[in-house]
Amino acid sequence: MPQVSSVQSGTQYPVPEIAPHGSHLYFDSINEYRPEQGHYVEESVLVYLRLDDKSEKWIVDGSSIDGCALDTSNEDYPFNGDCTCENEEACTAALEHARKTRVPTGDELMHMLAEALGYTLTKKETI
Ligand SMILES: [Zn+2]
Known part of the structure; x- marks a missing residue:
């Protein structure tokens, strides 16, 4: 816990x-968040869902797990407007670096979420 x-x-x-x-x-x-640990640069991604064949529940759409980087969800991102540092030049450089950094694929996002939430993943052999 x-x-x-x-x-x-x-x-x-x-x-x-x-x-x-x-x-x-x-x-x-x-x-x-601690400014001394780096700049606070945010990004967000889209995970597309669709209704299952019985229209009973949401499932992950194949486009979210096709191996390509996920789509970003906000054209104004990455965003550093909430960073509380006082070094504008370095903060802008961090933002430019973020703009060049590929966002995760669906598989990579799954691992990021698992790590953040404390889960260990095991892949089924059938998939
Ligand atoms: Zn900053």
Whole structure:
């Protein structure tokens, strides 16, 4: 069970764990981001879903797991407007680097989410 911290009364946020590579598994933009650890540059991606053949539930659309980078969900991203650093030049450089950094594929996103949420994945041999 993850540790939690409380910043606003009555609101608790999980404390991000540190991955083996020394980086946070994720940032909680409200209370865990530390400017001295780098610039806060955000991106978001789309995971396309569709109704299953019986129209009963959502399933992952094949376009989200075709091996290509996922589509970004906001044309204004990556975005560094929430970074609290005071080094505009370095922050702009970080944003430019982010613009050149490929967003994850569906498979890569699955691994990112699993790591952030503390899951271990096992792939079925039939797929
Ligand atoms: Zn910055």
